[in-house]
Structures are given as structure tokens and as C-alpha cells.
Amino acid sequence: MLHYLGTRLLRATVSVVMVVTFVFIVLRMSGDPAVVIMGADAPPEAVDAFRTAWGLDQPIWVQYLSFFKAIFSGDLGQSMRDGRDAVAVVLERVPSTLALTVPAFLLNVGIGIPAGVYAALHRNTAIDRFVMVMAVTGFAMPSFILAMLLVLVFSVNLGWLPSAGQDSWLNAILPIVTMGFGGAALLARFTRSAMLEVLGQSYIRTASAKGLSWSAVVWRHALQNAAIPTVTIIGFMLGGLVAGAVVVESVFSWPGVGRLLVVSVSNRDLAVVQAIVLMIALTMVAANFVVDILYGLLDPKMQSQTRPARA
Amino acid sequence: MAFVQIRDMSVAFGSAPALRGISLSVERGEALGLVGESGCGKSITWLAALGLLPRSAKVGGSVLLDGVELIGASPSVLEPVRGGRIAMIFQDPASSLNPVHRIGHQIAEALALHRGLTGAPARAEVIRLLDQVGIPDAKTRANAYPHELSGGQNQRVMIAMALAGEPELLVADEPTTALDVTIQAQILDLLGTIRRDTSMGLVLISHDLGVVSETCSRIAVMYAGRIVEQAESAAIFANPSHPYTRGLLGAMPPISGPRQKLVSIPGSVPEASRMPQGCAFAPRCSEAIADCTRVDPAAVTVEANHLAACIRATPAKTGTRTPERVLA
Ligand SMILES: Nc1ncnc2c1ncn2[C@@H]1O[C@H](COP(=O)(O)OP(=O)(O)OP(=O)(O)O)[C@@H](O)[C@H]1O
Ligand code: SF4
Ligand SMILES: [Mg+2]
Numbered sequence: 001m002l003h004y005l006g007t008r009l010l011r012a013t014v015s016v017v018m019v020v021t022f023v024f025i026v027l028r029m030s031g032d033p034a035v036v037i038m039g040a041d042a043p044p045e046a047v048d049a050f051r052t053a054w055g056l057d058q059p060i061w062v063q064y065l066s067f068f069k070a071i072f073s074g075d076l077g078q079s080m081r082d083g084r085d086a087v088a089v090v091l092e093r094v095p096s097t098l099a100l101t102v103p104a105f106l107l108n109v110g111i112g113i114p115a116g117v118y119a120a121l122h123r124n125t126a127i128d129r130f131v132m133v134m135a136v137t138g139f140a141m142p143s144f145i146l147a148m149l150l151v152l153v154f155s156v157n158l159g160w161l162p163s164a165g166q167d168s169w170l171n172a173i174l175p176i177v178t179m180g181f182g183g184a185a186l187l188a189r190f191t192r193s194a195m196l197e198v199l200g201q202s203y204i205r206t207a208s209a210k211g212l213s214w215s216a217v218v219w220r221h222a223l224q225n226a227a228i229p230t231v232t233i234i235g236f237m238l239g240g241l242v243a244g245a246v247v248v249e250s251v252f253s254w255p256g257v258g259r260l261l262v263v264s265v266s267n268r269d270l271a272v273v274q275a276i277v278l279m280i281a282l283t284m285v286a287a288n289f290v291v292d293i294l295y296g297l298l299d300p301k302m303q304s305q306t307r308p309a310r311a
Numbered sequence: 312m313a314f315v316q317i318r319d320m321s322v323a324f325g326s327a328p329a330l331r332g333i334s335l336s337v338e339r340g341e342a343l344g345l346v347g348e349s350g351c352g353k354s355i356t357w358l359a360a361l362g363l364l365p366r367s368a369k370v371g372g373s374v375l376l377d378g379v380e381l382i383g384a385s386p387s388v389l390e391p392v393r394g395g396r397i398a399m400i401f402q403d404p405a406s407s408l409n410p411v412h413r414i415g416h417q418i419a420e421a422l423a424l425h426r427g428l429t430g431a432p433a434r435a436e437v438i439r440l441l442d443q444v445g446i447p448d449a450k451t452r453a454n455a456y457p458h459e460l461s462g463g464q465n466q467r468v469m470i471a472m473a474l475a476g477e478p479e480l481l482v483a484d485e486p487t488t489a490l491d492v493t494i495q496a497q498i499l500d501l502l503g504t505i506r507r508d509t510s511m512g513l514v515l516i517s518h519d520l521g522v523v524s525e526t527c528s529r530i531a532v533m534y535a536g537r538i539v540e541q542a543e544s545a546a547i548f549a550n551p552s553h554p555y556t557r558g559l560l561g562a563m564p565p566i567s568g569p570r571q572k573l574v575s576i577p578g579s580v581p582e583a584s585r586m587p588q589g590c591a592f593a594p595r596c597s598e599a600i601a602d603c604t605r606v607d608p609a610a611v612t613v614e615a616n617h618l619a620a621c622i623r624a625t626p627a628k629t630g631t632r633t634p635e636r637v638l639a
Contacts, residue, residue: 202406206469208363211394211424211476213386220420224411300411300456 004302008292012285019281020071024064024274032056071278077271079264086271090257090279096166097256100175100248101241107180108187108237113230115184116191120199121218131188138185143244147178147251164253175252179244183237190233194226201225228299235291242280312378314339314479314512315360315397320372320382322352322359322536327583329355331536331591332372337480342506342513344523344544346559347533350580353516356533357399357482362389395425398473402485404465408457414465415441415453418472425476440471445501463494470501480512481505487522499526520559524548532556535581535591538610542617552619554598590622598623 034050035042051057055066070076076086119131138146154174155163162171198204199222207221208214246258253259257276264272296302313336322330330352337343345353358364360374360381374381376392393399401407409417415437422428422436434453441449444467457465466486473481483502487495503526506513517523523530524544531541532555540553551557558576578595581587587594589604596603602622610618611626 202401202403203409205358205363206401206407206472207409207420209361209393209399210421210472211390211392212420213390221409221412225409228411298411301458 012289015285076275079272080269086275090275093257093260103176104179108183112184112187113191116188119192120195135185135188138181143247150174175248178248191230194229198222198225231294235288238287316375318373322355323369329583340510340512342527344527344530345516351533352536394476397480398478399482400469400473403489404469414468421475444471462490482514484516540619546617552613552624553621554596555592
């Protein structure tokens with residue numbers, strides 16, 4: 001198990017370095033931040049002065065190295081817009097984003113998994129078909145379209161819920177539902193197929209042949225096995241949730257990290273974008289690390305180093 | 312009355328008949344071999360009897376266990392029977408055990424169900440059972456996961472799990488097919504030993520007449536969802552009365568003596584959805600006559616306790632042609 005954890009930790013570190021490097025390169029190749037910040041009409045001397053002040057005149061590898069140095073000292077620079085600490089700018093948006101993503105994630109798991117299990121256990125019944133239609137719809141429909149539909153129905157036509165802003169908890173409902181539905185649909189589909197796969201296995205027949213009731217077979221023998229591939233999907237889903245937050249926060253004008261990212265990218269506010277990307281990367285890597293640990297706990301093959309013995 | 316009495320059992324998946332009227336009985340403590348090519352319905356005969364087929368399977372006929380009907384029985388009737396009176400082990404031991412549970416736990420489950428054992432007594436019994444089936448270092452091995460054991464050891468675990476419920480009958484469905492030859496012999500030996508030590512009956516399913524004849528006193532030969540011949544093992548070898556049985560015997564390698572070319576039966580088993588008219592074996596039968604494609608042959612008594620379902624089988628002098636369902 002220790003060896004297992006060690007390799008996962010190493011993998012996680014490499015992932016972080018790669019993501020940060022990638023963003024560093026892409027951002028600097030897509031436009032000159034000095035020009036973007038100062039405006040295209042700014043006098044060249046002002047642009048040059050800006051470059052010197054922000055270290056943008058240094059060779060790119062110097063910028064790169066100093067960036068890594070800054071990360072380890074916890075200093076990600078200042079927002080180029082207002083000169084505030086980039087990390088602080090990002091952190092103050094985090095609670096707003098968590099207020100959407102945590103309930104959305106709970107919806108994903110709380111609806112997706114039971115719906116998938118139920119559909120698998122009642123394969124080819126009306127309920128199974130209903131779940132699958134919902135799942136395919138939720139999976140195929142881009143989240144901004146679902147968001148528009150929800151706004152149209154619940155804000156414009158019925159007038160029940162606000163469509164934008166962050167005035168009360170009512171504002172959170174539509175964005176949460178938008179994100180919750182897509183993820184639940186994805187998870188329901190995967191859970192259903194994982195469950196069907198497991199139910200067709202020989203050891204399920206063995207468990208029945210042993211005399212266990214069907215519910216005991218499902219609870220004790222099927223669910224843990226079906227959880228193994230499902231947990232992997234949940235890991236991927238977290239990435240989808242972050243991407244979803246960017247879209248949904250923009251549509252609903254929700255002042256979270258996602259919207260900050262969109263605004264900062266279009267402003268070439270390098271320090272803020274890098275802080276966000278680093279935070280997202282760390283979150284994702286941490287989430288996948290947790291998934292790996294869960295995986296190791298669920299699947300004994302992952303942790304065991306015993307070689308098969310001879311008969 | 313026989314311990315298990317199967318009468319005119321049929322199984323269909325959709326419109327394709329997989330079992331077409333099986334009648335077979337197993338006496339208490341008896342060792343019966345069930346032989347036939349892949350796909351002839353050996354496994355589903357016993358899966359259907361225990362109600363273990365998917366819901367899509369349509370099962371007809373009757374299976375009486377000590378006079379109690381199992382076909383269509385409720386879970387409260389079937390669950391104590393499964394593992395408690397009739398246990399079943401399967402072809403591929405590696406995939407027949409749950410990969411996420413320790414083997415000791417999987418055996419203990421059967422102990423709790425059928426003997427009410429839990430905690431320390433269950434633990435002790437698990438170790439005793441593992442010992443009995445020849446797993447070395449049973450105490451440690453009880454904590455192993457299936458992937459930490461070899462195929463042969465996993466099959467021993469399956470046998471231990473089957474023994475846990477102290478069943479009256481063990482149905483071993485090709486228990487050695489997935490194992491190497493030396494391990495095969497060990498597992499068959501083990502089944503023999505257990506039968507000597509307990510009064511447990513055995514149904515040994517195999518496609519190998521040789522394997523079955525060593526262990527079983529009676530043999531039933533299946534072809535395309537039917538039993539085409541059944542008799543004492545010796546009688547099957549001495550007087551094989553169905554051309555398919557003769558074909559199987561011809562395909563058996565001689566146990567000793569010079570290697571000779573094996574005569575395998577030409578052609579292949581008909582698909583369930585395209586059963587030929589008349590005798591299902593007719594397209595492959597070298598002895599077929601015109602009538603074979605018209606009449607579906609009923610079982611004939613060729614000698615005492617020896618039935619064959621071939622219109623060319625010669626009935627014993629006293630025997631009369633009787634429909635299969637009445638005889639068995
Ligand atoms: N779940 C199922 N759905 C559809 N058809 C099935 C199912 N299970 C078995 N069959 C069909 O029933 C027939 C008999 O299957 P069975 O497993 O009993 O064969 P078998 O004699 O045990 O063969 P083998 O030696 O390969 O184990 C086969 O033709 C198979 O295709
Ligand atoms: S009935 Fe005819 S075809 Fe069938 S086994 Fe006998 S001889 Fe062959
Ligand atoms: Mg089989």
C-alpha cells in the first residue's frame with residue numbers, strides 16, 4: 001500500500017508541474033500582456049516601463065523559473081489590473097464557487113448513483129428506460145443550453161427564480177441544478193453499465209448459488225465491485241464540474257472563480273489566471289489522489305503485492 | 312422416490328429452445344456424470360433446477376427435490392436449497408469467487424446462512440474446511456483474496472464453500488476444465504475423497520467421458536438440449552447404444568497403448584434456433600436412415616437401466632418403446 005501511495009503521489013506532482021508549465025507557455029504565446037493591459041494606443045515607452053516593472057522583459061525561461069520559485073514561496077504576484085495580491089483575489093471568490101459546486105456534486109452522486117443502480121437492477125423496465133432517456137439527454141445537452149432553458153422556464157415564464165446575480169440563496173438554485181443534472185446523467189449511465197457488467201459476472205451467480213437472497217447478493221457482492229469503475233468516473237467528473245462552473249457562473253453572472261477566470265483571461269491578467277489554474281490543478285490532482293486511495297481501498301488487487309501461489 | 316427428479320424440463324431463451332424436455336433423476340448419494348459437447352445444455356439443466364437462470368429464460372417442466380417442486384418456487388423455498396441441500400461449483404474458479412472479499416469471508420457467508428455459525432466458531436470451521444480441501448496454511452490463507460491464489464486453490468476454495476452448507480448433492484460444473492492436467496487430477500481426487508468421507512451425492516458435468524467414468528457410477532449423455540442416452544458407466548462403455556455416444560467414445564484418447572488417430576464427430580451442434588426436424592443428431596449421424604429426419608426418437612430401454620433415444624437402438628427383449636417423460 002505504501003508503494004502504491006508513493007507512485008500516486010509522484011504522479012500527482014508531475015501532473016501539477018505539467019499543467020502549470022502548459023498554462024505558462026500558452027498564456028505568453030497568445031498575446032503581449034503589456035499591450036493588452038496598457039491598451040493598443042499606449043505610448044511605447046509606457047508599455048516598456050510596464051514590461052520592466054512586471055519582469056516581462058526578462059527571457060522567458062527566467063520568467064518561468066522565477067514563477068516556480070514564487071509558487072514555492074506562496075507568492076503568485078499581483079493582479080495586473082489593480083495590483084492586489086493574485087492569491088487573495090482568487091481566494092475571495094472560492095466560497096461562491098464552492099456554494100455551487102459542492103451541492104452540485106452532491107446532486108451528481110446522490111441522484112446519479114442510485115438512479116444507475118436502480119436502472120441496472122430493473123433492466124428493460126419503464127423506469128430503466130426513463131432513467132436512460134434522462135441520462136442521454138443530460139449527457140448530450142451542453143450545460144449552457146440547459147441553463148438557458150431553465151432560465152426561460154423558471155425565471156422568464158414562471159418568474160419563480162432569479163436568473164442572475166447573487167442576492168439570495170434562490171440565485172444558487174438554477175446554477176446548481178444545471179451542473180447537478182449533467183453530472184448526475186453521466187454518473188447514472190456509468191453506474192448502470194458498471195452494475196450490469198458486475199451482475200453478469202460468475203461470482204454473482206456463485207453468491208446466488210450459495211443461498212444468499214437477491215438483496216444480499218446486490219449489497220454484499222455487486223455494489224463494491226461496481227463502485228470500482230464508478231469511482232474512476234467520479235474522478236473525471238470533478239474536472240467536468242470545474243469546467244461547468246466556468247460556463248454556469250458566466251451564464252448566471254455568479255461571482256465565482258469561474259467567472260473571474262473568464263474575465264482574467266480576456267484581460268491577460270497573468271498572475272490571476274495562473275493562480276486560478278494552479279488552484280484548479282491542485283484541486284484536481286488532490287481529487288484524483290483521493291480517488292486513487294479509494295480505488296486502492298475498494299480493489300484488493302491494487303494494494304496487494306503477493307504473487308499468486310501455486311496449487 | 313429419487314432425491315432429485317427432473318421431469319420433462321425445458322428451457323428457452325426467447326424463441327430458441329435450449330433444453331427440449333429433459334428427464335433425469337439423481338438418487339441420494341449417487342454420483343452421476345453428465346456429458347456432452349459445449350452448448351448442449353449441461354449447465355442450464357442445473358442452473359434452471361436451482362432457479363439461477365436470468366429472468367429472460369423460460370423454464371418449463373418439473374424438478375422435485377424430495378418431492379418438493381423447485382420450478383417456479385418462491386425465494387423462501389429456493390434459498391435454503393441453494394448451497395444448503397444442493398451446492399454448485401463452476402468451471403472457472405478464478406472468476407467464480409468475488410475479487411473484493413477475502414476467501415474466508417466468502418466461505419463464512421455460507422456457514423452463517425445454512426448452519427447459523429458466526430464469529431469464532433465460524434472462523435474455526437472455515438479453517439477446518441480449507442484444511443479438508445487441502446489448502447496449506449489454512450489459517451493465513453483464509454485472509455487471502457482470490458487473486459492471491461492459483462486456479463487450483465480457488466477451485467478448492469469453491470469446494471470448501473460448497474461443503475460449508477453440508478449439502479446432500481454437489482453439482483460440479485466442469486470443475487477442472489480451466490485447470491492444468493496435474494491439478495485436474497488432484498481436484499477429481501479431492502471430490503472422490505469427499506464423497507467417501509461424506510454421504511454427499513455428486514453430479515459431475517464434463518465434456519470428457521473419461522473423466523466422468525472414473526468418478527461416476529452412472530452417466531447421462533446430452534445432445535442439443537436432450538438426454539440421448541443414460542446408463543451405468545460400465546454399460547455406456549460396453550454397449551453404447553446411441554451413435555452420438557459411440558462418437559464420443561471414438562473421440563476419447565486411449566488411456567494406454569500406442570497413440571492412434573482420434574475419430575472426431577464431423578459437423579457441429581445445431582443452433583437452438585435452427586433445430587433440424589426429426590432427430591437433432593441426424594445431420595451428423597453416420598447411421599441415419601430416412602425416418603431419422605421425420606421422427607423425433609423417444610427413449611428406448613435397450614437393457615435394464617439403460618435408455619437410448621435413437622430409432623435404430625435395439626430395445627431389450629422385454630422393453631417397449633415408451634416416451635421419455637414416462638420412463639425417467
Ligand atoms: N443467458 C443465456 N441467454 C441465452 N442463451 C443462453 C444463455 N445461457 C445459455 N444459453 C444457451 O443455452 C445453450 C446451453 O448452454 P449451457 O451453458 O447449458 O451449455 P453447456 O452444455 O454447459 O456447454 P459448456 O460445455 O460450454 O459449458 C447454449 O446454446 C447457450 O448458447
Ligand atoms: S435416430 Fe437416426 S439420426 Fe438419430 S442418432 Fe439414431 S440413427 Fe442417428
Ligand atoms: Mg456449461
